[in-house]
Amino acid sequence: MLLYATAAIVLLPLGGFFALLVGGRRLGNPRAGWLGTGSVALSFVATAIVFGALYARPPSHRLFVQTLFSWLPVGGLHVSVAFRADPLSLVMALFVTGVSSVIHLYSIGYMEHDEQFHKFFVYFNLFVFSMLVLVLSENFVLTFLGWEGVGACSYWLIAFWFVRDSAASAGKKAFVYNRIGDFGFVVAMFFLFNATGTLTYTGVFSAARAGHIAGTTATAACLLLFMGAVGKSAQIPLYPWLLDAMEGPTPVSALIHAATMVTAGVYLMTRISPLLALSPVSSTIVAVFGVVTAFAAAAAACAQQDIKKVLAFSTVSQLGYMFFAVGSHAYTAAIFLMVTHAFYKALLFLGAGSVIHGLHDEQDLKKMGGLARYMPITAVTFFVAWFAIAGVAPFSGFWSKGDVLTTAFPQGHIMWALGEFTVALTAYYIGREFYLCFYGEERWRRLAALATASPGHGIGIEGAGEGYEPHESRPVMTVPLIALAVASFFGGFINLPIRPDWDFLSHWLAPVVGPYSYHFPLGLSWAVGLPVMDGAVALIGVAVVTALWWRRWDRPALEPMFLQRGWHLDDLYDFLVGRPGYRAAGFAADRFDPLVIDGGVNGSAGLIRRAATRVRTVQTGYVRNYALGIAIGAVAIMAWVLSRVGV
């Protein structure tokens, strides 16, 4: 039973992908969408079954590896297509399939007017499949396959509206940034294979436990894998691609660039916790990168005008928190934050999508305002998401982010303080977005009245025409909002630190990450005081943003240019890499390619042709010549062999 169910988790979305690939166009809109949603929902059911079966086992036996077939038997390297069901991978699979199901459902509504409706679900199902391969794989190679698979799907989906130049180049940008990280992943695999002779998780980790991996090797492997994670999870210095990725359809941003794919890096770092345990210095580096990213991205989020860019920076910031947790050996906290973040960030994105959908594809916050009247469900659920991400008790973010900060506190007060300050920033920037969007003056009304040159055409509120009124979205979109709002509120209850038997997630993950986690029993005063402080800081952030932005929508002093430009990181890359790259490419195309490459290729081709023309004259068609050739060959071989006589 468990056998089939584990394979079914992965194979159902794959089946959906193939079915949609072959018959998607024929199924049409919306049946293709329902097929995609159904396959992912069934996969969720299968995951739940495996989860239940694993739960029924005693904690030490909660590991189940299923090898489907041997994939690459090359020399000493044996890579199998094998899936690993353990507490960590199942938590990941459960939330990946769960969130994906909801977002699939939402997409049926969101993409209803799109001509490439079925194609969207083809990519979406392939993405879910790749993501599940990534998290359920039993070896690094298969994880890498999923890793590349989600990267490819992300590329296709960011550039889904590829007729827009910005979307096409954003897709390319994401692809290139991810390649930088993938390089690290591949080299890390070389290191690990060289050190242990295997690439299965079981093999590498038992080698790590037995002390067969040297500290320097572990550090190198961890840092290279972290390089991969930095690319995939959009951390400093590789985060700019995630901002541009907002060019994709909003459900894509919600599923791939907020809830699931970008968390792959965090998952990977959690998965290699036995290696990180061997290398304290890499853990520290991970933590520093994480907390600095959390702060920098949160600060940049405070100044954004685009409704989705705020959320993108917010995602980068929250992922920073997760890496902060991983670097502090608080793996349970990292996964806990990942799960709750998936709920509220998906909710925020879908809420934003609902607004965008209702406002004729308008994304500029400064052109919104007062929408709470027209879109009550969206507004209320957005409010829930705001409090959840801000960490107001008892919303889910309070518990998960508190967990991170409490574990990090004894390990470094400065990093902890930066993290605590970012809590306030988080409450501030989402609050600003909430007020700009749902309260204040109805700025869209003026703009719609201003620009009636081409009513009903174009993208954005100016193209909507006079008398345009925003509308609440259809149930197929609001039901997922409500579901995610409920999850965002109650999500924290899976790991309550109040009583020892209430922290379910810690117990559940203990067999995987327990031995490598940081345990430092805090005194009661600290254990209560720190969470209270988190909650208070969050409330301060809420209070400040309410005071500043409830009525006003324009405060240039609070939106400095360097924050709007995301710390000028893009400009820096343009200066350091982009322009020299163009010059180098120009040189390669104009000078190097025609002379050296073409010269070499054509030269060798000409050589082969001349040689062939010379040699083919042997092929006369006369049998006597052929026989002579055979005889000469025979004599030559005979001469060689006889020269060995007596040797």
Add this chain to the structure above:
Amino acid sequence: MTGPLAALLSQAGTPSLPQLVLPHAPYSPAMPEILLAGGAIVVLALASLVGTRVSTYFWAACSVAGSLAAMGWTWVVLWPQVMAHGGYTTLSGSISVDGFSLLFFTLVEASVALGSLVAAAWLDREGMAGPEFYILAMLSGSGAMFMAAANDLIVVFLGLEILSIPLYILAGLNSRRSESGEAAMKYFILGAFSSAIFVYGVALTYGATGTTNLAHIAAFLASNVVTTDGLLLAGLALLFVGFSFKVAAVPFHTWTPDVYQGAPSPATGFMAAVAKAGGFAAFLRVFFSTFSTLRADWQPAIWLLAVLTLVVGAVLAVVQTDIKRMMAYSSISHAGFVLVGLYAATATGIAGSLYYLFTYALMIIGTFAVITVIGGRGDGNHHIESYRGLARRRPALALSLAVLLMAQAGVPFTTGFLGKLYVIGAVIQQHRYALGFIAMVSAVVAAFFYLRVVVVMYTPRVPAGAGRLQLAVSSVPFGRGGRRGAVPTDGGGRNGAEARVPAGTLAAVGAGGPPVGPPAPGGEAAPLAREGSQGAAGGGPGGRPGPDEERAPRVPLAVALVLVVTVAFTVGFGFFPALVVNFAHHASLVF
């Protein structure tokens, strides 16, 4: 079995005659060969009874049934024995049943079945009824199986002849084309020549060791130090030449292009698969199990042979414009890769070579199935230009051919890629970097001419006059013959001196005199050996769109079946290679 027969004989005979003693012979180990050879005889007998009233598909079905029965016996009866008790020799130590022979049994049985299906489609199209093809294919297959299982040089020789003689006839089966007869004649003469060399090698080996049994030779060499080993080494060299001829290794390859081009397309595919397999099977067994103590003497020769074969095969294939001739050089280049695995002479290398042969057999039969279809009525439409725009007319056919050709080029996720990977990996493991490098470069060169066909298939015909440049780059290599595609009047004579040989030259072989006919550049005499000249004479003239070409060719069900099997095998085991790899690995354990 012996009881009733002996009783019958004793009843019939007079008491004065001595009792006839039948030797006890276990038939089971040789049953696959017996099924094929016996099947051929049954078909022959049936044919003489029913004449030509029966559809060719009936005979094809008989052949497929025979080979499937043999395959069933191989897998159901012999395989469990080998798995349980290991390999063994039988029939007075002349036949060995082990993983190695079973791999070749499977290969040959599959080739006979698939080859028969392709042949059925061809015979049906040509309106040629009759079971000859199937009888010959089954006999030839049984010969290849004897070669693979042989544990005695005499049996190897018998297998070689049983394999070869039907192939000579198969090459000449198309009596309507003079090239076919010419190919058969050339193949026969050169084959007889090399057989003679081989037999001489057997004789010298016998003289040196006192036995022809492979195991006994090995035991003799292991227990005796031969101080004057000239006789033995001379025998070894001659055996080497005999095998090299059969597998078409340079410089013993010269027959290949002419025979591949002249033989009927289904026969060519069958020949490429089975003759190469049989030749290599015996080559491997004789040299690696029997003469392994003399490795230092013959290994350098294999190195040279492998390099020559890789380079000449790939380079000469590049300038071909007839697809069958191109595939002939391609098969030479593939033999080079198998030799690379043999040169490594390790378990990995031999497993790689076996894997290569096994997968190559299926690829080449599938490829020639497509070539048979495109050949059109008369089987003469083989210019590369005939494939132009095939993807538009027959997308599935074009895709199948593209997959099979790319597999031969060694594109990943096909069996062809893994074959090349294993053999090159094996020599690299042995630190023979030069050979590995040459093999890789040769694979790159080879990729060019495979992909050229793919490009042509997926490039539609351009209007006359407009597409000069495109034709020059895609259909004909390196532009020299680029005008060919567009200007059909440009004769074949320009391109190489050998184009002057007329068909009648066969008569001049023995005498060694000058060609009988006068040189006729690109003329009506239609010589077979025309490197780089245009399409074969029977079909449409090269370059000009023939009448068949514009129509979508009909794909018979039998060919479709063959393509499904071969493409599924090539791609399926390219993705999931473990099964075939383990099979090949198991087969290499006998050494």
